[in-house]
Amino acid sequence: xxxxxxxxxxxxxxxxxxxxxxxxxxxxxxxxxxxxxxxxxxxxxxxxxxxxxxxxxxxxxxxxxxxxxxxxxxxxxxxxxxxxxxxxxxxxxxxxxxxxxxxxxxxxxxxxxxxxxxxxxxxxxxxxxxxxxxxxxxxxxxxxxxxxxxxxxxxxxxxxxxxxxxxxxxxxxxxxxxxxxxxxxxxxxxxxxxxxxxxxxxxxxxxxxxxxxxxxxxxxxxxxxxxxxxxxxxxxxxxxxxxxxxxxxxxxxxxxxxxxxxxxxxxxxxxxxxxxxxxxxxxxxxxxxxxxxxxxxxxxxxxxxxxxxxxxxxxxxxxxxxxxxxxxxxxxxxxxxxxxxxxxxxxxxxxxxxxxxxxxxxxxxxxxxxxxxxxxxxxxxxxxxxxxxxxxxxxxxxxxxxxxxxxxxxxxxxxxxxxxxxxxxxxxxxxxxxxxxxxxxxxxxxxxxxxx
Amino acid sequence: xxxxxxxxxxxxxxxxxxxxxxxxxxxxxxxxxxxxxxxxxxxxxxxxxxxxxxxxxxxxxxxxxxxxxxxxxxxxxxxxxxxxxxxxxxxxxxxxxxxxxxxxxxxxxxxxxxxxxxxxxxxxxxxxxxxxxxxxxxxxxxxxxxxxxxxxxxxxxxxxxxxxxxxxxxxxxxxxxxxxxxxxxxxxxxxxxxxxxxxxxxxxxxxxxxxxxxxxxxxxxxxxxxxxxxxxxxxxxxxxxxxxxxxxxxxxxxxxxxxxxxxxxxxxx
Numbered sequence: 001x002x003x004x005x006x007x008x009x010x011x012x013x014x015x016x017x018x019x020x021x022x023x024x025x026x027x028x029x030x031x032x033x034x035x036x037x038x039x040x041x042x043x044x045x046x047x048x049x050x051x052x053x054x055x056x057x058x059x060x061x062x063x064x065x066x067x068x069x070x071x072x073x074x075x076x077x078x079x080x081x082x083x084x085x086x087x088x089x090x091x092x093x094x095x096x097x098x099x100x101x102x103x104x105x106x107x108x109x110x111x112x113x114x115x116x117x118x119x120x121x122x123x124x125x126x127x128x129x130x131x132x133x134x135x136x137x138x139x140x141x142x143x144x145x146x147x148x149x150x151x152x153x154x155x156x157x158x159x160x161x162x163x164x165x166x167x168x169x170x171x172x173x174x175x176x177x178x179x180x181x182x183x184x185x186x187x188x189x190x191x192x193x194x195x196x197x198x199x200x201x202x203x204x205x206x207x208x209x210x211x212x213x214x215x216x217x218x219x220x221x222x223x224x225x226x227x228x229x230x231x232x233x234x235x236x237x238x239x240x241x242x243x244x245x246x247x248x249x250x251x252x253x254x255x256x257x258x259x260x261x262x263x264x265x266x267x268x269x270x271x272x273x274x275x276x277x278x279x280x281x282x283x284x285x286x287x288x289x290x291x292x293x294x295x296x297x298x299x300x301x302x303x304x305x306x307x308x309x310x311x312x313x314x315x316x317x318x319x320x321x322x323x324x325x326x327x328x329x330x331x332x333x334x335x336x337x338x339x340x341x342x343x344x345x346x347x348x349x350x351x352x353x354x355x356x357x358x359x360x361x362x363x364x365x366x367x368x369x370x371x372x373x374x375x376x377x378x379x380x381x382x383x384x385x386x387x388x389x390x391x392x393x394x395x396x397x398x399x400x401x402x403x404x405x406x407x408x409x410x411x412x413x414x415x416x417x418x419x420x421x422x423x424x425x426x427x428x429x430x431x432x433x434x435x436x437x438x439x440x441x442x443x444x445x446x447x448x449x450x451x452x
Numbered sequence: 453x454x455x456x457x458x459x460x461x462x463x464x465x466x467x468x469x470x471x472x473x474x475x476x477x478x479x480x481x482x483x484x485x486x487x488x489x490x491x492x493x494x495x496x497x498x499x500x501x502x503x504x505x506x507x508x509x510x511x512x513x514x515x516x517x518x519x520x521x522x523x524x525x526x527x528x529x530x531x532x533x534x535x536x537x538x539x540x541x542x543x544x545x546x547x548x549x550x551x552x553x554x555x556x557x558x559x560x561x562x563x564x565x566x567x568x569x570x571x572x573x574x575x576x577x578x579x580x581x582x583x584x585x586x587x588x589x590x591x592x593x594x595x596x597x598x599x600x601x602x603x604x605x606x607x608x609x610x611x612x613x614x615x616x617x618x619x620x621x622x623x624x625x626x627x628x629x630x631x632x633x634x635x636x637x638x639x640x641x642x643x644x645x646x647x648x649x650x651x652x653x654x655x656x657x658x659x660x661x662x663x664x665x666x667x668x669x670x671x672x673x674x675x676x677x678x679x680x681x682x683x684x685x686x687x688x689x690x691x692x693x694x695x696x697x698x699x700x701x702x703x704x705x706x707x708x709x710x711x712x713x714x715x716x717x718x719x720x721x
Contacts, residue, residue, distance in 0.1 A: 251585050252604040310578045315561075319569055322558035329556045330570030331541065390560035 041257045059384050061436055062399045069403065073410035082413055085279040089291065092273075093215055095405030096293045097356045100300055101372060102379035102397030104348035107341045109380055110308070112321045112389025113164070113171035118376055119369025120182035121156045121346045122353030125149035127189040127363045129354055130199045133207040137193045142207040150350040156182065157346025161339035171342075179370070187365055200362030214296065215358035218289035221278040227295070228270040236263040293355060297398065300351060304394040317341055321390035352376075371423070378430035379404045387437055404429070469532045470495040471661040472517070472548075472630055477526030479512055486512040490526070490687045492680055494630060499652060499662045501672040501693070504682035505705050510665050513682065514632055518550050519543040546630075549623035553634040555615055557622075559608040563600060564588040566607055567622040591625045592617075595654055599647070613644025620651055630661040637671050649675050669698055683708035 073082040081087055101118060108115035129149035132140040140148075160178050164171045190197045201212040219227065239259055246253035254262075277290040308314035316337045319327040328334050353372075357363050376397075377387075383400030385392025407425060470493040479487040487509045494500050504510045515521040517528070519537035527534050530546050537543050543550075557566050564581070567588045573580040589603055597617040600610065607615060616636055623631050636652065637645045652675045655662050666672050672679065673693065680690035681704040688708045703710050 251582055252602055312572050315572060318560060319558045322560035326556040326558045332570050
């Protein structure tokens with residue numbers, strides 16, 4: 001590969017030293033993200049292609065999976081209803097729960113751990129919130145009610161994290177116990193009050209309405225467009241300005257054409273989503289506009305992306321997932337970061353299950369927290385998060401959540417709504433994701449053998 | 453070669469205070485006496501090789517300097533002042549950096565992220581990537597670590613020699629005065645060993661004190677200005693490298709003494 005001008009300034013210092021990257025170039029090249037060395041779009045594409053050939057496929061499988069789901073279900077669904085705006089918005093709403101839950105699980109996975117309790121821990125939070133806003137009993141304002149629910153989740157997660165780090169117990173066992181304990185607490189909370197175990201969100205109270213609207217409320221179509229425009233322009237400016245500043249100061253940066261493609265993709269996704277949502281979806285009357293849940297998911301995505309990619313805390317999470325010993329020697333408080341990671345995982349699960357309560361219009365003992373854990377792990381891994389720690393981003397949870405929801409929704413439209421089939425198919429998808437993860441990992445491991 | 457050049461300033465301890473001076477250091481674990489009355493000098497601008505068979509106490513001595521173990525008796529002097537190194541933070545604060553054999557790099561992080569791990573620069577709570585990348589690039593360029601294609605590539609994609617170079621660059625970036633390297637050339641190929649040995653010489657030329665722990669005596673003779681040998685917890689000899697040859701070092705390592713002398717005096721205990 002030709003040396004670009006930016007690398008030349010380092011290599012020109014000592015031209016007498018021959019690079020030792022000769023024999024294992026192909027294997028090594030596969031692990032270098034193409035954006036890091038590409039000077040032109042052509043180089044970028046070639047770099048990406050060689051990574052895919054070596055099994056380092058990034059988000060490509062999930063994009064392909066989405067495409068396959070879209071094509072297959074739109075063909076086989078009755079009257080091609082899969083692609084109708086009403087179903088696509090429905091799909092976004094179902095996906096939102098999986099997405100946020102997968103982002104929650106992402107904290108544990110990147111740390112190289114697993115949290116099996118997310119489903120029922122989140123359910124505890126949601127049940128607390130739904131109970132607290134009931135006008136017949138507690139009648140709290142929705143803000144403290146939500147905060148109380150999320151706080152309960154965070155405390156539960158922090159206790160699990162403390163047990164895992166201080167007593168050095170395996171996270172698998174601690175969170176399996178946590179799963180059962182949380183299930184019990186959840187059922188107890190449901191039985192409180194005169195609701196026969198089914199506190200719901202139907203009623204005239206404004207606080208009930210706000211919780212219900214998290215999923216079902218919509219933003220005015222004009223405001224939707226303006227909001228989407230602000231988000232796209234804002235993100236576009238941030239990407240363009242930081243990329244071009246780095247290009248000017250000679251730092252590693254993607255070529256300008258790539259920055260533009262990235263911004264263009266964000267704009268395209270925004271336009272497609274808002275157009276779908278702004279179509280009138282009601283058979284009678286009007287139902288249009290972007291559901292509240294989309295900006296809520298974007299806010300979680302944005303917050304956790306900044307936290308993980310741009311702060312010391314996030315850097316330490318990745319370092320611990322990659323090599324805990326290196327993190328410890330670098331003076332990082334590994335126990336504290338791990339504990340906070342588990343607390344944030346449970347906190348985010350609380351948001352996910354709150355959205356689920358809103359989707360259901362209440363809470364009941366039908367919540368299958370066990371199944372939801374598998375969906376969360378599957379969504380994160382399908383999206384590109386590694387089960388082996390150190391690799392994964394919040395966006396992976398969002399993409400994977402869309403795939404899981406697509407399968408779930410598509411099967412439902414086929415009338416395959418029975419639990420056995422959902423279990424079996426979700427299990428197969430999870431297995432496929434793990435196989436892809438393990439194979440790509442083996443690809444990089446064999447690369448390291450040639451390197452030594 | 454470098455050894456002829458430094459021969460003129462052979463007996464340093466008498467004229468100049470060494471950067472790190474260890475006197476009568478003892479360390480035992482239960483009934484096992486790991487180190488016994490160890491005296492060791494690590495002068496600035498010199499590469500000191502610490503040789504010794506397995507179990508001789510090389511890593512215990514390193515960990516005493518690093519602050520991971522506390523010595524039972526004895527004193528450590530830093531620039532002539534007695535110091536107590538209670539933990540890794542203390543040693544880093546003095547300017548002691550240790551490059552462990554397993555390098556302690558996170559494979560999933562890139563070169564810049566590894567070099568700044570635990571000491572990230574932030575502006576307004578967010579990581580200042582531009583400034584870190586610039587500094588890391590400057591440090592690598594000054595050490596003439598030139599074979600990496602991009603300092604933003606993950607460490608997983610580097611060769612063994614490149615990893616060693618990154619670990620060393622990470623150690624010298626923090627104005628360190630003493631760099632201790634544990635088996636820096638183990639598991640490296642010929643070309644990569646060459647690169648790492650050149651890198652060690654560059655550290656010495658910058659005026660750093662370097663201690664290299666190695667089993668590979670060819671490499672020891674290649675870079676070391678001084679050689680010290682540990683035998684069953686005792687420092688049996690330390691002297692200028694020109695006063696040793698291969699068989700004499702092996703003799704010290706295996707028997708703790710020497711039946712013959714090659715050059716000038718040697719401190720035998």
